[in-house]
Amino acid sequence: MMDLLIPDKTHDESRQGEALMLKAEAAKNNGRKLYIESYGCAMNFSDSEIVASILAERGFETTPDYSVADVIFINTCSIRENAEQRVRNRLKEFTVAKVKNPGLVVGVLGCMAERLKSKFLEEEKLVDVVVGPDAYRDLPNLIDRVDDGQKAVNVLLSREETYADISPVRLNSNGINAFVSIMRGCDNMCSFCVVPFTRGRERSRDPKSIVAECQDLFDKGYREVTLLGQNVDSYKWKSKAEGSESDAISSVSEAETNFANLLEMVALISPDLRVRFSTSHPKDITDEVLYAINKYDNICNYIHLPVQSGNSRILDLMNRTYDREWYINRIDAIRRIIPDCAISTDVITGFCSETDEEHKDTVSMMDYVKYDFAYMFKYSERPGTLAAKRYADDIPEEVKQKRLTEIVAKQQEYSFYRMQARIGRVERVLIEGFSKKSDKDYCGRSDQNAMVIFPVGEGYKPGEYVNVLIERSTTATLIGRVV
Numbered sequence: 001m002m003d004l005l006i007p008d009k010t011h012d013e014s015r016q017g018e019a020l021m022l023k024a025e026a027a028k029n030n031g032r033k034l035y036i037e038s039y040g041c042a043m044n045f046s047d048s049e050i051v052a053s054i055l056a057e058r059g060f061e062t063t064p065d066y067s068v069a070d071v072i073f074i075n076t077c078s079i080r081e082n083a084e085q086r087v088r089n090r091l092k093e094f095t096v097a098k099v100k101n102p103g104l105v106v107g108v109l110g111c112m113a114e115r116l117k118s119k120f121l122e123e124e125k126l127v128d129v130v131v132g133p134d135a136y137r138d139l140p141n142l143i144d145r146v147d148d149g150q151k152a153v154n155v156l157l158s159r160e161e162t163y164a165d166i167s168p169v170r171l172n173s174n175g176i177n178a179f180v181s182i183m184r185g186c187d188n189m190c191s192f193c194v195v196p197f198t199r200g201r202e203r204s205r206d207p208k209s210i211v212a213e214c215q216d217l218f219d220k221g222y223r224e225v226t227l228l229g230q231n232v233d234s235y236k237w238k239s240k241a242e243g244s245e246s247d248a249i250s251s252v253s254e255a256e257t258n259f260a261n262l263l264e265m266v267a268l269i270s271p272d273l274r275v276r277f278s279t280s281h282p283k284d285i286t287d288e289v290l291y292a293i294n295k296y297d298n299i300c301n302y303i304h305l306p307v308q309s310g311n312s313r314i315l316d317l318m319n320r321t322y323d324r325e326w327y328i329n330r331i332d333a334i335r336r337i338i339p340d341c342a343i344s345t346d347v348i349t350g351f352c353s354e355t356d357e358e359h360k361d362t363v364s365m366m367d368y369v370k371y372d373f374a375y376m377f378k379y380s381e382r383p384g385t386l387a388a389k390r391y392a393d394d395i396p397e398e399v400k401q402k403r404l405t406e407i408v409a410k411q412q413e414y415s416f417y418r419m420q421a422r423i424g425r426v427e428r429v430l431i432e433g434f435s436k437k438s439d440k441d442y443c444g445r446s447d448q449n450a451m452v453i454f455p456v457g458e459g460y461k462p463g464e465y466v467n468v469l470i471e472r473s474t475t476a477t478l479i480g481r482v483v
C-alpha cells in the first residue's frame, strides 16, 4: 500500500538511477571473464545459469576456459562425502591458477558453501568468496569487495527467493533442452539428507514466470524443458486475484496452482514442446499428476521416483514418511494410469542398522518394479543431519559395497530387459545432436527418456522429431533407423 503514495516520478527516477548504475558497473567489468563449473544435481546446473545471468548484466562474459578467466566459480554439492572430496580436489587446481594470477577471484557457490560457510575461508586460504544458493543476487557486490582486497561471504537463506524474474543465460546449451527451476529448498527432513540444511525452506515460483520462461525457450527453438524441484509434487502457488470493486471485502479470492495444474499450463505452450520433471516424491505424487501426464502426449512418460529402500523399518528411520506398501501402491497407480511409463529410482545401501534381510527387501522391490534406470549409492553420513545425530553409521564399508555391487548388477539386468523390450517398436525421438561416438549418427531421447542412436540422414536435423524403428539395444542405448 505504501507504494501507492510514492509519486510515479520518483519510481521512474529510481529506475533510471538503477539502470545508470547497472550501466556504470557493466562498463567497469567490461570484458571480465567468468568461468563457472557445476557439481551435483540439475538444480545446481540451473543455478549456475542464474549466476551467469546476474553477472552478465554487470558486464561479465562467460568463458569455457578457466585459464583465461578473471573470476572462477565452483558451484558445489554436499550430498555425499565423495561429492565434497571431488570439489576440494578441483579447487586445488584452481588455487594453483590463483598463485600464478593473484588478481584472479576464486569463489565457492552452492551447497558446500552453505554447509561450511566462513569455515571454507579458513580451510581453503585461496578462496575469496563463499556464497550460498539464496544469495546470488549479492554476487556483484561481493566481487566488488574482493576487488577491494577483502574476503566476502553471504550464506543467508531466504524464505522467498526464487529468482523468478531472472532470465537464465543458458550454459553449455545445445539449444534444444533446458532446465527450468519451479521451486527451491526442501521441507522434508529425510534423516540422511543434507539438502534441507543447504537449500533452506521449500518455496514455489510464480507459475506465470515459469510459463513465460518456457514459452520464451520454445520461441527460441528449444523443444524440451525439465521442470526442477527437490519434490515437484509439493509445488504450490497461491495467487491473489482481485475481484470486483463493489464486492470489496470478498474481492480477494485465492487461486491455487498445484503441480498437476502447472504441468498442464506448460504442456499447453505447444504440442512440440516436451515437458519433463524431476524429482517426484512417493509420498506426494498424486493420481491427478498421473492423469495430467497421461492426458498430454508432450508430457513425457517418465517418472523418477526415488525409493531409497524397499524395507519399511529402514524407510521409517530414513524419515521418508511412506512405507513399502505405499510405494508399491504408487507404482501400481503409475502402471494403471499411464500405460508405458518408464520409471527410475534412487537407492541407498547400508543405511544405519540395515540388516541383510532388510537389504533383500530393496532387491525384491527392484524385482517388483523392474526399473528402467537407477542411481545407487552407499550411505554416506552427513554432519548435522538427523541420522548423524540419532543413529550410528554402523554398517561396515565392505557390507555397504557388497550390497551396492549386488543391486548395481541387478539393475544392469533390468535396464537391459527394459531396453530389449523396445526392439521392433517405433519411438518418437527428439534429435539432440551427433552421437558421442560418431558424427555419422544422431542421438536423442525417446518419450520414456531412453537414449536412441540412429544414422544421420536427409530431411531431419537436431531440434526435430523423428520416428525411429528400434533394431538393437545395449543396457543404456537403443539403436535403430528412421522410418
Ligand code: SAH
Binding pocket: 079, 080, 192, 193, 194, 195, 229, 230, 231, 279, 280, 281, 306, 308, 346, 347, 348, 377, 378, 379, 380, 381, 382
Ligand atoms: N529430492 C530428491 C533427492 C535429492 S538427493 C528425493 O527426495 O528423492 C539425490 C539422491 O542422493 C537421493 O535420492 C539419495 O538416494 C541420495 N542421497 C542423499 N543423501 C545421501 C547420503 N547421505 N548418502 C547416500 N546417498 C544419499
Ligand code: SF4
Binding pocket: 186, 187, 188, 189, 190, 193, 194, 195, 196, 230, 231, 281
Ligand atoms: Fe533430501 Fe528428502 Fe528433500 Fe529429497 S525429499 S531433498 S532426499 S530431504
Ligand code: F3S
Binding pocket: 039, 040, 041, 042, 043, 044, 076, 077, 078, 079, 110, 111, 194, 195, 198, 199
Ligand atoms: Fe548436491 Fe545441493 Fe543438489 S547437496 S544434490 S547440489 S541440492
